Amino acid sequence: xxxxxxxxxxxxxxxxxxxxxxxxxxxxxxxxxxxxxxxxxxxxxxxxxxxxxxxxxxxxxxxxxxxxxxxxxxxxxxxxxxxxxxxxxxxxxxxxxxxxxxxxxxxxxxxxxxxxxxxxxxxxxxxxxxxxxxxxxxxxxxxxxxxxxxxxxxxxxxxxxxxxxxxxxxxxxxxxxxxxxxxxxxxxxxxxxxxxxxxxxxxxxxxxxxx
Amino acid sequence: xxxxxxxxxxxxxxxxxxxxxxxxxxxxxxxxxxxxxxxxxxxxxxxxxxxxxxxxxxxxxxxxxxxxxxxxxxxxxxxxxxxxxxxxxxxxxxxxxxxxxxxxxxxxxxxxxxxxxxxxxxxxxxxxxxxxxxxxxxxxxxxxxxxxxxxxxxxxxxxxxxxxxxxxxxxxxxxxxxxxxxxxxxxxxxxxxxxxxxxxxxxxxxxxxxx
DNA sequence: AACACCCCCCCCTAATCTGGGGATACACCA
DNA sequence: TGGTGTATCCCCAGATTAGGGGGGGGTGTT
Numbered sequence: 001x002x003x004x005x006x007x008x009x010x011x012x013x014x015x016x017x018x019x020x021x022x023x024x025x026x027x028x029x030x031x032x033x034x035x036x037x038x039x040x041x042x043x044x045x046x047x048x049x050x051x052x053x054x055x056x057x058x059x060x061x062x063x064x065x066x067x068x069x070x071x072x073x074x075x076x077x078x079x080x081x082x083x084x085x086x087x088x089x090x091x092x093x094x095x096x097x098x099x100x101x102x103x104x105x106x107x108x109x110x111x112x113x114x115x116x117x118x119x120x121x122x123x124x125x126x127x128x129x130x131x132x133x134x135x136x137x138x139x140x141x142x143x144x145x146x147x148x149x150x151x152x153x154x155x156x157x158x159x160x161x162x163x164x165x166x167x168x169x170x171x172x173x174x175x176x177x178x179x180x181x182x183x184x185x186x187x188x189x190x191x192x193x194x195x196x197x198x199x200x201x202x203x204x205x206x207x208x209x210x211x
Numbered sequence: 212x213x214x215x216x217x218x219x220x221x222x223x224x225x226x227x228x229x230x231x232x233x234x235x236x237x238x239x240x241x242x243x244x245x246x247x248x249x250x251x252x253x254x255x256x257x258x259x260x261x262x263x264x265x266x267x268x269x270x271x272x273x274x275x276x277x278x279x280x281x282x283x284x285x286x287x288x289x290x291x292x293x294x295x296x297x298x299x300x301x302x303x304x305x306x307x308x309x310x311x312x313x314x315x316x317x318x319x320x321x322x323x324x325x326x327x328x329x330x331x332x333x334x335x336x337x338x339x340x341x342x343x344x345x346x347x348x349x350x351x352x353x354x355x356x357x358x359x360x361x362x363x364x365x366x367x368x369x370x371x372x373x374x375x376x377x378x379x380x381x382x383x384x385x386x387x388x389x390x391x392x393x394x395x396x397x398x399x400x401x402x403x404x405x406x407x408x409x410x411x412x413x414x415x416x417x418x419x420x421x422x
Numbered sequence: 423a424a425c426a427c428c429c430c431c432c433c434c435t436a437a438t439c440t441g442g443g444g445a446t447a448c449a450c451c452a
Numbered sequence: 453t454g455g456t457g458t459a460t461c462c463c464c465a466g467a468t469t470a471g472g473g474g475g476g477g478g479t480g481t482t
Contacts, residue, residue: 094349099342120338122338122342123339123344124341127335130311134305134309137305138305152426152427153427154427154429165408167470169469177430184428184430190471198408199373199410202410203413363458365459379438388461389463391461392460392462394438395460398440398441408439424481425481427478427479427481430475432473433474434473435472435473436469436470440466441465441466442464442466443462444463445460445462448457451455
């Protein structure tokens with residue numbers, strides 16, 4: 001038997017949620033609040049195994065509340081339960097330490113199971129969310145090493161200096177070479193990276209090399 | 212009713228899997244193979260809604276097979292079903308386009324449900340996998356966001372254009388504003404980001420904003 | 423000897439950076 | 453109501469820098 005508290009402004013949804021878990025022998029829903037104003041205090045008071053958190057709420061929204069709760073008690077497991085499925089919110093929730101991200105369209109028996117998993121340190125994502133996360137993951141990390149430009153050591157030195165914001169004169173001083181030599185290296189770098197400005201070179205350097 | 216084929220070298224596990232789905236009215240397990248040698252061909256032949264793929268197999272391993280299948284028919288949904296829960300394999304699977312990643316300890320009825328979700332374009336991860344993925348996501352992407360510079364919408368437009376390698380004249384044309392106005396926005400951007408060149412602005416833009 | 427890499431010097435145009443000077447519009451607040 | 457602030461827009465001009473072209477060297481490897 002695990003304990004949970006819920007923050008959800010939709011009265012109807014809150015009700016049906018409460019009713020469902022009245023008969024549950026797995027989840028004890030200790031309390032349900034219409035806003036997250038005192039979320040941190042309530043978490044401290046009830047010490048729930050799982051917190052169910054809506055995103056769209058008047059006053060403090062669910063993402064802010066999530067951050068506050070995780071800041072105050074990092075070991076609390078929070079599952080987002082919302083209608084939003086846009087990447088930005090999913091992203092924000094995961095980065096802020098959510099343990100789960102479920103859509104309200106999810107069946108309650110699955111949520112019940114999910115809450116059990118989450119209380120044990122597991123994670124849960126509704127199918128469409130999981131698909132989005134995996135896609136994001138792929139996009140973010142696949143293009144890790146697209147085509148490593150074959151720069152010489154010296155050219156890498158110069159490029160690194162450019163990324164650090166140095167201008168040609170400063171690079172010359174830094175590397176103890178002549179001003180025009182820096183220019184020569186830069187010409188080669190541009191040719192190899194297929195760019196023609198320092199900004200673009202810096203972008204390419206960061207997006208596909210040193211990061 | 213969705214169709215599936217399975218690649219799994221463990222005879223015992225394959226058997227119990229087959230037996231379970233013989234009685235299923237949701238999943239039709241069309242075939243089960245002990246290795247992935249002809250995975251691509253079998254996928255082409257059976258055109259399954261979902262492919263169940265073990266990782267540890269003699270000959271071609273599941274990750275290689277996944278890559279081959281996704282290369283040959285990108286729309287095929289593949290769910291990894293394995294005992295491995297190390298980040299490297301999860302990472303590799305997701306990056307190679309897996310739609311799901313389940314542990315063999317998962318109950319078969321959950322897998323059945325998961326296969327349905329996956330066949331519809333959703334994703335599935337066993338709780339411990341989901342937790343790991345979210346943690347990876349967090350570590351990889353939280354990193355730098357110390358002070359989000361408070362740029363105005365227009366300034367963000369200009370900065371984005373700079374990242375894209377446009378010079379001032381091009382930005383002016385792009386945003387349909389005057390050349391000198393672009394200069395004004397750039398001045399403000401530099402002031403707010405505490406930099407004084409386009410290269411540095413681009414670096415800051417990438418390292419703490421647009422990714 | 424050819425090649426790659428690194429170094430140095432010159433030139434010129436175009437672009438950037440930085441400092442000014444304005445104007446309008448809108449929101450906020452006393 | 454006027455004042456303050458911010459965001460958007462426009463213009464100017466000097467000093468510096470960048471970008472791209474040329475010309476050379478020297479070294480070390482293949």
